[in-house]
Ligand SMILES: [Zn+2]
């Protein structure tokens with residue numbers, strides 16, 4: 001394959017609701033940096049919220065934080081402590097932590113407090129979310145052929161046998177593993193997952209791999225609930241057909257030790273506290289959109305039942321178990337990637353997602369492809 005590293009084609013969110021295709025020069029990586037040739041990037045609901053202007057004004061922005069690719073070039077000092085070399089397959093975490101603030105030092109680098117007002121940044125830096133293209137060298141999003149990986153980035157090696165479409169699930173699966181870690185799921189415990197989208201389905205798998213004794217998937221789209229069984233769910237409850245709490249108690253083994261909300265809806269967050277046993281843990285893993293507010297009954301829902309409500313943000317700590325599970329290839333991960341498009345067809349990809357068709361699970365982009373696929 002011939003590749004010129006002189007320019008990188010990319011998608012640009014130029015302004016709210018304005019998508020462009022553009023190119024930017026690709027400089028040789030500086031000393032501690034690497035250059036990654038992006039092979040897949042997952043489209044995330046966050047990307048659509050960004051485009052709509054719901055998450056600040058980071059424009060012009062190259063979006064994309066669920067990317068994987070191969071190391072294309074390394075600065076002279078980049079290789080030594082990363083354990084990867086040119087040609088290796090890698091996932092790079094979306095958070096670019098400062099590694100020195102109190103939150104980074106305690107390991108919660110998803111909450112990095114670095115701010116950089118000169119670059120218009122606050123509260124840490126995230127690929128494809130809050131680093132505008134105007135920050136040199138401009139390669140800060142995964143909807144692109146190349147991406148820059150600075151020294152502070154967290155890079156994970158992906159075994160070569162993992163297909164690219166499957167590798168692209170590393171980030172959402174890492175999000176799932178963080179949610180499981182926040183819950184502190186212990187072997188034998190019961191776990192309900194609300195919202196069988198890509199993260200929810202992967203959360204069922206992560207719960208099972210953490211030793212959960214009973215896994216229940218709650219949703220409204222039957223085909224996704226059917227898929228949840230293939231990812232470790234013992235029971236599924238369709239909220240369109242049944243009262244969820246009643247179905248859980250009567251037919252799915254009872255209230256759960258842990259409930260994980262992965263739908264990103266405040267109604268589902270409220271539902272979650274009703275599905276957990278007294279003294280149980282509820283993890284809120286779905287983003288509901290800026291300004292959303294949720295109400296719990298202080299006494300009946302929380303106080304008298306001593307429910308722990310634990311938000312889980314991004315993917316910190318989740319990549320290693322995620323990549324291990326993907327590489328084991330025991331679950332039908334490829335079935336989650338239902339659509340693939342090239343960069344030129346990103347608008348069509350968004351249409352597919354927004355139509356909410358039954359057959360859409362995860363949509364990915366291949367920045368080097370001109371023809372996409374849809375699995376029937
Ligand atoms: Zn995402």
Ligand SMILES: [Zn+2]
Nearest residue numbers: 098101104112
């Ligand atoms: Zn920090």
